[in-house]
Amino acid sequence: MRSVLGMFGLLAVSLATLPALAQMRGHGGPVRALAVVPGGDIAISGGFDQAVIVWGIATGTALSVLRFHEGAVNAVATLPDGGFATASEDGRIALWRIGRSEPERVLSEHTGPVAGLAVSPDGLQIASASWDGTARVRPLAGGPGRVLEGHTGPINAVAFLSDGRIATAGYDATLRIWPSADGPPRVTPLPTPLNALAVTRDGEIAVAGGDAIVRLLRPDGGERAAVDVGPNPVIALAFSPDETRLAAATAGGTVALIDRASGRILRRLVGPGLPVWSVAWRGDELVTGGSDRLVRRWNATTGEPIGALSLPRPADTLAAFHGDRGAEVFRACIACHALTPEAGPRAGPNLAGIIGRRIASEPGYRYSDALKSMDLVWDTTTIARLFEVGPARYTPGTRMPEQTITDADDRAALVRFLEKATALP
Numbered sequence: 001m002r003s004v005l006g007m008f009g010l011l012a013v014s015l016a017t018l019p020a021l022a023q024m025r026g027h028g029g030p031v032r033a034l035a036v037v038p039g040g041d042i043a044i045s046g047g048f049d050q051a052v053i054v055w056g057i058a059t060g061t062a063l064s065v066l067r068f069h070e071g072a073v074n075a076v077a078t079l080p081d082g083g084f085a086t087a088s089e090d091g092r093i094a095l096w097r098i099g100r101s102e103p104e105r106v107l108s109e110h111t112g113p114v115a116g117l118a119v120s121p122d123g124l125q126i127a128s129a130s131w132d133g134t135a136r137v138r139p140l141a142g143g144p145g146r147v148l149e150g151h152t153g154p155i156n157a158v159a160f161l162s163d164g165r166i167a168t169a170g171y172d173a174t175l176r177i178w179p180s181a182d183g184p185p186r187v188t189p190l191p192t193p194l195n196a197l198a199v200t201r202d203g204e205i206a207v208a209g210g211d212a213i214v215r216l217l218r219p220d221g222g223e224r225a226a227v228d229v230g231p232n233p234v235i236a237l238a239f240s241p242d243e244t245r246l247a248a249a250t251a252g253g254t255v256a257l258i259d260r261a262s263g264r265i266l267r268r269l270v271g272p273g274l275p276v277w278s279v280a281w282r283g284d285e286l287v288t289g290g291s292d293r294l295v296r297r298w299n300a301t302t303g304e305p306i307g308a309l310s311l312p313r314p315a316d317t318l319a320a321f322h323g324d325r326g327a328e329v330f331r332a333c334i335a336c337h338a339l340t341p342e343a344g345p346r347a348g349p350n351l352a353g354i355i356g357r358r359i360a361s362e363p364g365y366r367y368s369d370a371l372k373s374m375d376l377v378w379d380t381t382t383i384a385r386l387f388e389v390g391p392a393r394y395t396p397g398t399r400m401p402e403q404t405i406t407d408a409d410d411r412a413a414l415v416r417f418l419e420k421a422t423a424l425p
Helices: 325-333 380-389 408-421
Strands: 031-036 042-047 052-056 061-066 073-078 084-088 093-096 105-107 114-119 125-130 134-139 146-149 155-160 166-170 174-178 186-189 194-199 205-209 213-217 223-228 234-239 245-250 254-259 264-270 276-282 285-290 294-299
Touching (some): 031 285, 031 294, 042 073, 042 084, 084 114, 125 166, 134 155, 155 205, 166 205, 174 194, 174 205, 205 234, 213 234, 213 245, 245 276, 254 285, 325 408
Parallel strands (some): 031 073, 031 276, 155 194
Antiparallel strands (some): 031 042, 042 052, 073 084, 114 125, 125 155, 134 146, 174 186, 194 205, 205 213, 213 223, 234 245, 254 264, 276 285, 285 294
C-alpha cells in the first residue's frame, strides 16, 4: 500500500496552543530517525512501523504519512534542493520531494538493512551505511558511485568530513576514515561497538556506542576527549547548529547535552525512561524520537520539555500474563509485533489470529515477494521451528531480525503463550 494518508495543509493556530501540540503522535512504533528541514518549520521522522511522517513542527500536525518502505525506517536526511531521503531495513534508499506521495528515485544496491545516511557538504553526494558491511557513496545527480568495504560487520553510521573524506562507524568497534578518492581507510580501533557518529565543519568527529562513552576525535582519528554519559548505550548523536554542543541520546531515555570545548555534560534531558532513538536540532531546540512513539521538543538552554512531558506511558500489554514464561520470551518481540486486532501497525505484522493463518496474509502489511510465494501455515509446529532454526533459514526473504531460541522448553512456552494471547474472540 503505497499511499499518502494525509496531504499538506496549512493550519492557523494561536501561539497559546503551541505547547500542547509540542509532542507529535502518529507513529505505531519507536521513532527511529529524525531530521529537521532547513528553516525549522518541518520535521521528517521514520519509525519501526515502516512509516515516514512529515510534520508541521509549530502545530504538531502530521502533514503526510508515507508508506513505501517494507521495513523499519532507520535513517532520514534532508537534501539541499528541499527534498529528503529515507533509508530502511528493506535495504532501499528513497529520494522524496515534499508533498509527493511516491519517491522520485529509489536506490537499492545494498543487500542488508541501511542504518545511516549522510549528504556531502556541497550537496552533491549521498552516502549510506548498511548492515551488509559496506558503505556506498553516490552522486545525487546519478552516475557511478563508490563502495567502501573493510568493516567486518554491520556499519551503523556514516558522515562526510568537510574536506571530502568519509567516516564510517561499525559494530566491529572501528571508526574508518576513507579518502575522498579511492584508497584504503585510516582505521581507528575503539573498545566498544559503535552506534552513532557526528562530525563538525572543522573535522572533529564524535563517536559513541555500547560503553556509553562519547569520544571526541581529531580529524586524524586521535582521541581529544572522552565523556561518560552512562550507564546506558548511546544510540544517536547530533551537533548543534553552531557546533558548540553535542546531543547524545541513550537507550535509558535521557539525552546528554555536552559542551564540545570542555567535554563537560551541561545538562541531561530526562524523558519517560524509554530509549531515545533519534535526535535533531532546530535552532536552540532539540527534537527527539523515542520508544514511546512520540516526537518531542525540548528547550536546549534550560533542558525543559516544550509542552507536557508526562504523557501516558504505553500500556504494558504483557502485564496480564505476569509469571507466564512464554510472555517473558515474547517480550523481546513486543516492539515489532502487536497481539490484538485493534493495535496499530508496527515493524512486523499483527499477530492476532496467527494460529492457522497462512504466511504473508495479514491484510495491510507489506510482505516480500519471497514470503508471499511460500506455502506455509502458522501453527504450533511451524512457529516452534521458526525459532529453532532461525527466520533466515526457515523463511528466506524475511526482514525479521535473525534470532533463535535454543531452549526447547522456552520455544514450547512461547507457542503456548501465542495460542492464548493471539486468539480471536
